[in-house]
Amino acid sequence: MMEKVISGNDAVALAVKLSRVKVTGIYPITPQTYIIESLSEMKDRGELETEIIRVESEHSAMAATFGAAAAGVRAYTATASQGLLYMHEMVWWVAGSRIPVVMTVGTRAVGPPWNIWNEHTDFMSERDSGWIMAFASTPQEAMDLSIMAFRITEDERVFLPMMVGMDGFILSHTKTRVYVPSQEEVDSYLPPRRQPYVLDPEDPIAMGNMFSPEDYMKLRESIHRAQIASKEVIVEAGKEYMKRVVPIGSYSTLNESYKLEDADYAVVVMGAWSLDAMQAVDELRKEWLKVGVYRIRFVRPWAEEEVVKALKDKSVLVLDRSVSFGRGGQLYTEVKASLPDADIKGVITGLGGVSIGKNEMKAIIRKFVERPQGIEWFYPKEVGKIELRSPRYIK
Amino acid sequence: MSLGVRDILNKHKLMPGTSACPGCPENIAMRIISTALGENAVFVVVAGCSSVIQGMGPNSAYNYPILNVAFAAGPAAASGIAAAMRTKGKNVKAVVWAGDGGTADIGMASLSGAAERNEDILYICVDNEAYMNTGGQRSGSTPIGASTTTTPSGKRHNKKNIPFIMMAHRVPYVATASVGYPHDLMEKIKKAKEIRGFSYVQVLCPDPYGWMFEPSKTAEVAKLAVQTCYWPLFEYENGVLRISDECLHCLDKRTRKPIEEFLKIQGRFKHVDQQKIKELEEYVDEMWEKLRLMYKGNLKL
Numbered sequence: 001m002m003e004k005v006i007s008g009n010d011a012v013a014l015a016v017k018l019s020r021v022k023v024t025g026i027y028p029i030t031p032q033t034y035i036i037e038s039l040s041e042m043k044d045r046g047e048l049e050t051e052i053i054r055v056e057s058e059h060s061a062m063a064a065t066f067g068a069a070a071a072g073v074r075a076y077t078a079t080a081s082q083g084l085l086y087m088h089e090m091v092w093w094v095a096g097s098r099i100p101v102v103m104t105v106g107t108r109a110v111g112p113p114w115n116i117w118n119e120h121t122d123f124m125s126e127r128d129s130g131w132i133m134a135f136a137s138t139p140q141e142a143m144d145l146s147i148m149a150f151r152i153t154e155d156e157r158v159f160l161p162m163m164v165g166m167d168g169f170i171l172s173h174t175k176t177r178v179y180v181p182s183q184e185e186v187d188s189y190l191p192p193r194r195q196p197y198v199l200d201p202e203d204p205i206a207m208g209n210m211f212s213p214e215d216y217m218k219l220r221e222s223i224h225r226a227q228i229a230s231k232e233v234i235v236e237a238g239k240e241y242m243k244r245v246v247p248i249g250s251y252s253t254l255n256e257s258y259k260l261e262d263a264d265y266a267v268v269v270m271g272a273w274s275l276d277a278m279q280a281v282d283e284l285r286k287e288w289l290k291v292g293v294y295r296i297r298f299v300r301p302w303a304e305e306e307v308v309k310a311l312k313d314k315s316v317l318v319l320d321r322s323v324s325f326g327r328g329g330q331l332y333t334e335v336k337a338s339l340p341d342a343d344i345k346g347v348i349t350g351l352g353g354v355s356i357g358k359n360e361m362k363a364i365i366r367k368f369v370e371r372p373q374g375i376e377w378f379y380p381k382e383v384g385k386i387e388l389r390s391p392r393y394i395k
Numbered sequence: 396m397s398l399g400v401r402d403i404l405n406k407h408k409l410m411p412g413t414s415a416c417p418g419c420p421e422n423i424a425m426r427i428i429s430t431a432l433g434e435n436a437v438f439v440v441v442a443g444c445s446s447v448i449q450g451m452g453p454n455s456a457y458n459y460p461i462l463n464v465a466f467a468a469g470p471a472a473a474s475g476i477a478a479a480m481r482t483k484g485k486n487v488k489a490v491v492w493a494g495d496g497g498t499a500d501i502g503m504a505s506l507s508g509a510a511e512r513n514e515d516i517l518y519i520c521v522d523n524e525a526y527m528n529t530g531g532q533r534s535g536s537t538p539i540g541a542s543t544t545t546t547p548s549g550k551r552h553n554k555k556n557i558p559f560i561m562m563a564h565r566v567p568y569v570a571t572a573s574v575g576y577p578h579d580l581m582e583k584i585k586k587a588k589e590i591r592g593f594s595y596v597q598v599l600c601p602d603p604y605g606w607m608f609e610p611s612k613t614a615e616v617a618k619l620a621v622q623t624c625y626w627p628l629f630e631y632e633n634g635v636l637r638i639s640d641e642c643l644h645c646l647d648k649r650t651r652k653p654i655e656e657f658l659k660i661q662g663r664f665k666h667v668d669q670q671k672i673k674e675l676e677e678y679v680d681e682m683w684e685k686l687r688l689m690y691k692g693n694l695k696l
Contacts, residue, residue, distance in 0.1 A: 022482045023475055051478040053471075056508030060471030063464060063505070067439065067475025067489075070462050073482055075475065089465050199437045199460040199476060201487055206455030208463035209440075210447060 025064030095130030117353020418610025420600035470509035499535030575617030607662025
């Protein structure tokens with residue numbers, strides 16, 4: 001293990017290399033592009049044994065990755081935003097085939113209008129696809145979860161693909177201290193590739209052809225059950241990771257609690273701004289406001305028991321960096337479904353790169369505690385003054 | 396070639412009990428092609444009749460490992476398989492099996508990308524000139540004048556000439572074939588399998604239901620398409636064009652059978668007028684003029 005100052009994209013590229021990925025289908029899209037550039041450079045320098053397929057679209061990136069994985073090797077790809085939406089069909093195809101694949105999503109707003117900055121709507125739009133979905137809050141975690149992903153997806157209790165979300169620019173491009181494990185450490189952690197079916201002329205099985213309604217529904221149920229079974233696999237993989245690979249981190253649970261034990265109020269967040277929320281909480285605690293943070297790390301599987309245990313007696317504020325139009329924030333609806341009788345409020349903010357830092361977090365939490373009306377959409381003060389300029393006739 | 400009946404019968408790559416319609420040209424094509432391909436192949440089947448012909452999963456009438464994928468994903472998925480097989484040190488050919496809709500329309504970008512990268516895969520397009528699996532709608536490969544369920548009064552535009560598009564990609568091997576000429580098709584597939592790099596074979600597959608002819612006449616229609624020179628048989632290997640013996644007569648318009656003979660044996664051209672026939676003939680003439688120039692070495696795509 002060694003210490004390096006690198007970006008989230010660098011950290012993920014290193015994770016791919018250390019996991020001995022054999023094939024990766026690559027296509028550029030901001031803000032994950034640096035991952036695939038970094039892999040290409042490593043390949044050119046002879047440091048990477050991975051076959052790189054430089055495809056012509058994200059749909060093909062996932063298709064090529066899927067084909068390689070189905071043929072029996074570790075396969076990886078990365079995408080973001082429009083790219084994830086473009087590959088949406090193949091994202092489903094992989095999960096429906098129960099084939100382990102790992103993907104990074106450098107989260108970003110979805111157009112129109114064009115916006116390259118961060119939000120979580122692209123990632124959250126894949127909640128129903130059958131993938132395991134983790135979300136990092138630091139470059140360190142992006143790397144850790146990416147390595148763990150191979151172990152989790154290739155466990156016979158799971159056999160599902162996994163995507164790791166990472167806030168675009170905020171994590172993907174920001175350099176920070178990361179503990180990078182050695183090849184030996186990762187080798188001792190990742191077993192050889194396992195998967196439910198392999199394309200092999202010596203055993204000519206067919207994958208994905210027409211199923212009877214009964215068989216189809218059984219397969220759907222198996223995906224659901226594998227998602228639920230993956231919870232214990234994730235915890236095992238996390239504990240083992242801390243033992244063998246990187247001894248820092250908090251991977252013995254799916255999600256993470258911060259100062260929640262004695263808290264009256266809980267703020268639920270996901271991703272990089274969890275750390276801003278934690279800072280805000282630290283400062284609010286000095287004002288004798290008993291508030292803590294609950295950080296969602298796994299959107300799928302949903303850690304129902306953990307969520308209920310952590311939040312059941314508290315007033316809950318859920319911050320969403322994404323929106324399901326006409327309904328509200330996705331995390332809000334998830335938390336609400338776990339605690340139907342609890343006092344829960346949801347706030348949507350930070351969309352399309354609107355900057356939400358520690359001070360904005362404090363303002364949101366204070367408003368929540370004071371209970372004014374109409375804080376479902378929160379804008380920082382300086383943004384609040386700006387009028388919508390386009391489309392022209394919409395008030 | 397030395398393929399006797401015994402060899403063919405012993406292959407068993409197309410199992411009994413497919414869900415194909417009577418007279419299905421794709422079923423015929425699979426029998427011929429699998430005989431030529433033999434072992435060490437993995438099939439990628441994109442959405443189309445062939446996703447259905449193989450029968451209800453998890454069983455399959457195609458005795459190959461098969462990855463069924465989404466419509467536009469075939470060439471990319473095959474690229475991934477080829478890469479994986481390379482890293483495993485296995486000599487296995489990844490074969491894409493797609494219809495003309497999956498090829499000329501929705502899969503074009505993916506096909507072009509795989510060709511540009513010169514992936515070591517074999518792409519087979521079984522061309523029945525419409526979306527037959529969904530009931531016979533027009534595709535980019537439907538010829539001018541042909542009526543389909545979405546062009547009831549006849550298609551207004553020419554067939555997209557995909558073999559020419561593929562030749563323009565300068566891939567190592569491009570060929571056309573017809574289920575009416577099994578030996579020609581078999582030879583081409585055998586050759587394509589040995590090519591290192593991208594090869595493309597488009598097989599004309601006359602469909603009794605979409606084209607509206609008796610299911611017993613599939614081979615006859617497939618032959619007439621070649622004899623009237625509507626469908627050329629050629630192969631393009633490393634920039635050199637070879638015309639198959641079966642249609643050398645097409646190089647000269649005077650020795651071609653009239654195209655009407657091909658049109659009148661099927662129902663989809665029933666309503667065409669002389670103007671449309673003329674336009675179809677112009678398409679055929681122009682195609683053959685290009686092929687003639689390439690054949691003489693005076694044109695390179």
